[in-house]
Amino acid sequence: MRILLADKLPEQTVQDLEDHGHECVSEPGLKADDLPGRIGGFDVLVVRSTKVPRPVFEAADRLALVVRAGAGTNTIDTDAAAERAVLVSNVPGRNAAAVAELTLGLLLAVDRRIPDNVADLREGRWDKTTYGKAEGLLGSTLGIVGLGSIGFLVAERAAAFGIRLQSVAREGRSAASLARAEELGITMCDSLEELAATSDIVSLHVPSNAGTKHLVDEAFLARMRRGAILLNTSRGDVVDEDALLAALDEGRVRAGLDVFEDEPGSGRAEWSSPLAQHPAVVATHHIGASTTQAQMAIARGVTEIVDAFTAGEARHCVNLDPDRLGSHAIKVRHLDRVGVLARVLDRLSNAGLNVQHMTNRVFRGGEAAVASIDVEGDVSAELLDSLARTPHVLGVAVVTMDDGAGTSP
Numbered sequence: 001m002r003i004l005l006a007d008k009l010p011e012q013t014v015q016d017l018e019d020h021g022h023e024c025v026s027e028p029g030l031k032a033d034d035l036p037g038r039i040g041g042f043d044v045l046v047v048r049s050t051k052v053p054r055p056v057f058e059a060a061d062r063l064a065l066v067v068r069a070g071a072g073t074n075t076i077d078t079d080a081a082a083e084r085a086v087l088v089s090n091v092p093g094r095n096a097a098a099v100a101e102l103t104l105g106l107l108l109a110v111d112r113r114i115p116d117n118v119a120d121l122r123e124g125r126w127d128k129t130t131y132g133k134a135e136g137l138l139g140s141t142l143g144i145v146g147l148g149s150i151g152f153l154v155a156e157r158a159a160a161f162g163i164r165l166q167s168v169a170r171e172g173r174s175a176a177s178l179a180r181a182e183e184l185g186i187t188m189c190d191s192l193e194e195l196a197a198t199s200d201i202v203s204l205h206v207p208s209n210a211g212t213k214h215l216v217d218e219a220f221l222a223r224m225r226r227g228a229i230l231l232n233t234s235r236g237d238v239v240d241e242d243a244l245l246a247a248l249d250e251g252r253v254r255a256g257l258d259v260f261e262d263e264p265g266s267g268r269a270e271w272s273s274p275l276a277q278h279p280a281v282v283a284t285h286h287i288g289a290s291t292t293q294a295q296m297a298i299a300r301g302v303t304e305i306v307d308a309f310t311a312g313e314a315r316h317c318v319n320l321d322p323d324r325l326g327s328h329a330i331k332v333r334h335l336d337r338v339g340v341l342a343r344v345l346d347r348l349s350n351a352g353l354n355v356q357h358m359t360n361r362v363f364r365g366g367e368a369a370v371a372s373i374d375v376e377g378d379v380s381a382e383l384l385d386s387l388a389r390t391p392h393v394l395g396v397a398v399v400t401m402d403d404g405a406g407t408s409p
C-alpha cells in the first residue's frame with residue numbers, strides 16, 4: 001500500500017506502517033491546494049487538520065482510503081469521497097483525554113485569570129488586589145453539549161472538582177451512554193435553551209456539521225447567565241463568533257477557546273483574531289489533541305485502520321451509508337473455484353437485484369467458502385433455486401433483514 005502522510009504525525013506512525021509492509025511518503029508541509037497535484041499513485045492519504053477538498057478526489061487515480069488521524073472529519077469532503085468510492089475513516093476517542101484535560105485547563109485559566117496573572121508577574125507587577133477575586137468552581141453547574149468521547153471525560157474530570165453536571169436529552173442515545181450519564185450524575189435538560197439558561201459553564205463537544213453550525217448563536221448567548229463561561233474545544237463554526245464577540249464586549253460572558261472558524265491550517269502563521277485577543281478570553285492554538293500521549297494513541301489507531309483496510313475491513317468509516325445494507329442477506333456456501341461468484345452475481349443481476357454489501361470467506365484447507373451477499377429487492381424462490389443449481393454451489397440460504405438489522409460492513 002502506498003501511503004501519503006500530509007501532516008505532522010509522530011515518527012512512530014511511519015515506523016509502524018513501514019513495519020507492516022507499507023510504503024510511506026511523509027510530506028507534513030502539504031496544503032489543501034498542493035494535494036491534487038500530489039495524490040496520484042497513492043492508495044491511502046493520512047491527514048490531521050490538513051483540508052482534503054473535492055479536487056483531491058477528482059485528481060486521485062488510486063486513492064481508496066483517507067484516514068483522519070484524529071476525531072473531526074469536517075475538514076474532509078466526505079461526500080466527494082463517497083461519490084468516488086473512497087473510504088474516509090477517523091480514529092475516534094483516542095485523543096479524548098487530551099482534549100478533556102485542555103478543557104479543564106481553560107476553565108481554571110478563565111476562572112482564576114491565570115494567563116493574565118502570569119503575564120503581569122513576568123512584567124514585574126504584583127497585583128493580588130486585581131487577581132484575588134475569582135468566583136470559584138465548587139458547586140457550579142456545567143452544561144455539556146455533545147456527550148460523546150470527550151464530553152464524558154470532561155464530565156468525569158469536572159465531577160472531581162465538585163461541579164454539577166448537565167447535558168441535553170437527545171433521541172437515539174444508547175443505553176450504555178444513558179447508563180454512564182446516570183453513573184456520573186449528569187442530569188438532562190429538555191432543551192438547549194434550558195441548558196444555556198441554567199449553566200454557569202457551557203462546554204461544547206459536538207462535531208462540526210450542518211446541524212451544529214452556530215449552535216451557540218446570539219439567542220443562546222443571551223440566555224446564558226451573566227458572567228458564565230463558554231468553553232469551545234470542538235470547532236470554531238459551532239459558535240457564531242460575531243455574536244460571541246458582542247457578548248464578550250458587553251461583559252456578559254467569558255470564554256476559553258481552542259478553536260476558531262478562520263484558524264490557520266498550518267503549524268505556524270501570522271494570524272490575529274479579535275476573539276483570541278479579547279481580554280475576557282483565554283485562547284489556545286487548537287492544541288486539544290496535541291499531547292504525546294494522544295498522538296501516540298492516534299498513531300496506533302491509524303495503523304490499525306490501514307491494516308484492517310488491507311484485510312478488507314472498513315473500520316471507523318464515516319462515509320458508508322448505514323441505511324443501505326440491503327433487504328435480504330443471501331448466504332452462498334460454495335466450493336472455492338474460479339468463476340463461482342461471477343455466476344452467482346450474474347444470476348442476481350438477471351433478477352434485477354442490486355448488491356449492497358458482500359464478503360467471501362474461505363474455510364481452512366481452501367476447499368470451500370461462504371459468500372454473504374446483502375441485496376436490495378425481492379428474492380424469489382425461483383432465484384434461490386437457480387442459485388442453488390449454480391455449478392460448485394453447495395447450499396443457499398436467505399434471511400430477510402429488518403430495518404437496521406443488516407450486516408455492518
Ligand SMILES: NC(=O)C1=CN([C@@H]2O[C@H](COP(=O)(O)OP(=O)(O)OC[C@H]3O[C@@H](n4cnc5c(N)ncnc54)[C@H](O)[C@@H]3O)[C@@H](O)[C@H]2O)C=CC1
Pocket residue numbers: 070071072073092093095096099145146147148149150151168170205206207208211212233234235258259286287288289290
Ligand atoms: N480541539 C481539538 O484538538 C479536538 C477537537 N475535537 C472536536 O471535538 C468533537 C467531538 O469529539 P468526540 O467527543 O471525540 O466525538 P464523539 O463522536 O465521540 O462525540 C460527539 C457527540 O456529540 C453528539 N452530538 C452530535 N450532534 C449534536 C447536537 N446537535 N447536539 C447535541 N449533541 C450532539 C453526538 O451524539 C456524540 O455523542 C470532534 O468532532 C472534533 O470536532 C476532537 C478532538 C480534538
Ligand SMILES: O=C(O)C(=O)COP(=O)(O)O
Pocket residue numbers: 048049050069070071072073095286287288289290
Ligand atoms: O481530532 C480532532 O478532531 C482535532 O481537532 C485534532 O486536530 P489536530 O490533529 O491536532 O490537527
